[in-house]
Amino acid sequence: MRHSRLIAAAFVATLFTVPTFAQGGPIEQRQALMKLNGRDAKAGGDMLKGAAPFNAAKAKAIFISMNDVANKYGALFPANSKTGFETEAAPAIWEKPAEFKAAVAKFQADTSAAMKIDVSTQAAFGQQFGKVTANCKSCHESFRIKKD
Amino acid sequence: MKALTRLFIAILLAGGAALLLTRPKPLEATAIAPDSSGVSARGERIFWAGGCASCHAATKAKGADRLKLGGGAPLETPFGTFHAPNISPHIDGLGGWTLAEFANAMQRGIGKSGRHLYPAFPYTSYANMTPGDIADLYAWLKSLPPVAGKASENQLSFPYNIRLGIGAWKLAFAGTPGPIAPLPANASEAVRRGQYLVEGPGHCGQCHTPRTQNGAGKLDTTKWLAGAANPDGKGRIPNITPAALKWTAPEIADYLATGFTPEYDSVGGTMVEVQENMAKLPLEDRAAIAAYLKAIPAVTSGK
Numbered sequence: 001m002r003h004s005r006l007i008a009a010a011f012v013a014t015l016f017t018v019p020t021f022a023q024g025g026p027i028e029q030r031q032a033l034m035k036l037n038g039r040d041a042k043a044g045g046d047m048l049k050g051a052a053p054f055n056a057a058k059a060k061a062i063f064i065s066m067n068d069v070a071n072k073y074g075a076l077f078p079a080n081s082k083t084g085f086e087t088e089a090a091p092a093i094w095e096k097p098a099e100f101k102a103a104v105a106k107f108q109a110d111t112s113a114a115m116k117i118d119v120s121t122q123a124a125f126g127q128q129f130g131k132v133t134a135n136c137k138s139c140h141e142s143f144r145i146k147k148d
Numbered sequence: 149m150k151a152l153t154r155l156f157i158a159i160l161l162a163g164g165a166a167l168l169l170t171r172p173k174p175l176e177a178t179a180i181a182p183d184s185s186g187v188s189a190r191g192e193r194i195f196w197a198g199g200c201a202s203c204h205a206a207t208k209a210k211g212a213d214r215l216k217l218g219g220g221a222p223l224e225t226p227f228g229t230f231h232a233p234n235i236s237p238h239i240d241g242l243g244g245w246t247l248a249e250f251a252n253a254m255q256r257g258i259g260k261s262g263r264h265l266y267p268a269f270p271y272t273s274y275a276n277m278t279p280g281d282i283a284d285l286y287a288w289l290k291s292l293p294p295v296a297g298k299a300s301e302n303q304l305s306f307p308y309n310i311r312l313g314i315g316a317w318k319l320a321f322a323g324t325p326g327p328i329a330p331l332p333a334n335a336s337e338a339v340r341r342g343q344y345l346v347e348g349p350g351h352c353g354q355c356h357t358p359r360t361q362n363g364a365g366k367l368d369t370t371k372w373l374a375g376a377a378n379p380d381g382k383g384r385i386p387n388i389t390p391a392a393l394k395w396t397a398p399e400i401a402d403y404l405a406t407g408f409t410p411e412y413d414s415v416g417g418t419m420v421e422v423q424e425n426m427a428k429l430p431l432e433d434r435a436a437i438a439a440y441l442k443a444i445p446a447v448t449s450g451k
Contacts (some may be wrong), residue, residue, distance in 0.1 A: 141420040
């Protein structure tokens with residue numbers, strides 16, 4: 001009786017740990033980071049469009065958060081992470097590693113520069129936001145393939 | 149013997165008929181605007197709507213380099229690799245071309261020498277453009293910087309490398325120009341303008357609509373803009389009918405201006421070039437495209 005309870009407990013533990021482990025894989029990690037980027041871009045865009053009030057502290061925090069993503073992102077594309085989890089990563093990431101590396105480095109440099117610049121006015125923030133988010137499409141042009 | 153002669157004559161007749169049917173059919177003179185009637189300043193708008201720079205400027209050209217149209221990136225398809233030619237005003241490009249020759253290339257897929265052009269050049273969409281817009285575009289292209297050099301020849305696999313085959317393709321698939329999506333009789337002027345931009349110069353259907361014959365035939369207009377296999381072989385081009393595209397009209401227009409979806413995902417792939425061209429159009433053109441996309445029939449799948 002006691003033994004079977006132990007087995008059940010172990011089974012339940014497996015149920016919970018397996019998905020947790022999967023979420024920790026590189027594909028899901030990079031997907032989560034990209035979602036953070038999207039959240040930050042939306043927060044910035046809303047402030048610039050007037051959909052949300054401009055907040056200087058929030059403006060700065062956006063670039064700090066994006067820079068953090070930029071620094072973690074490039075390492076999450078090991079050779080065994082080309083497929084699965086509905087990844088939209090393009091084969092070009094592994095076929096043209098130097099170009100991909102350069103694209104990540106540019107995102108790191110642009111977010112790092114934006115972090116250090118005074119963005120306490122909406123205009124100053126808008127200028128940096130434009131530079132930083134130009135990385136989204138320049139990278140997605142070559143390195144992402146939409147499933148639908 | 150008599151039977152053999154008859155067969156021989158039959159073959160000759162069939163061959164002759166095939167040649168006759170597949171020969172290039174130029175525009176009527178009345179379908180071409182008068183010489184020198186084009187206004188280059190008006191042509192710039194058509195140029196961006198038509199996306200000319202995406203194939204005819206150098207790969208990933210930015211800024212002023214997008215106006216140097218010496219021929220562009222190779223277009224890799226299941227049929228082989230196409231190279232968009234030089235269309236700058238240099239003699240290696242459009243230098244020696246008349247407006248009538250240009251109009252026939254744009255709307256009938258006939259080159260200067262009278263040969264058929266491959267439909268990788270989207271003349272089946274450009275056929276829907278007005279003669280006035282063709283003349284304005286011609287004037288604009290003639291005003292751009294001349295670039296020397298001819299583009300590489302296409303590298304196509306058999307049987308796609310036989311140009312006569314394009315005549316047969318046109319006969320079977322090019323169809324007649326005219327409005328494609330059925331619109332309500334009371335559709336607004338913006339919706340009609342959007343229809344012209346999307347179905348004509350914008351040639352959106354060339355990627356967003358599936359083709360018959362496993363991708364080699366005509367656009368399947370029953371699945372107009374309902375999404376298709378990506379012509380470069382990876383992923384899919386999305387369905388942009390109201391069945392799948394749920395954004396509001398202002399959100400669609402905003403996406404074409406900024407490259408951001410309402411959720412701040414960004415444009416990607418070959419759409420990046422398209423979006424950057426669309427961003428150069430006047431606001432009312434992007435609003436018209438959005439209005440049209442909200443007005444067309446919802447089609448659930450392009451598969």
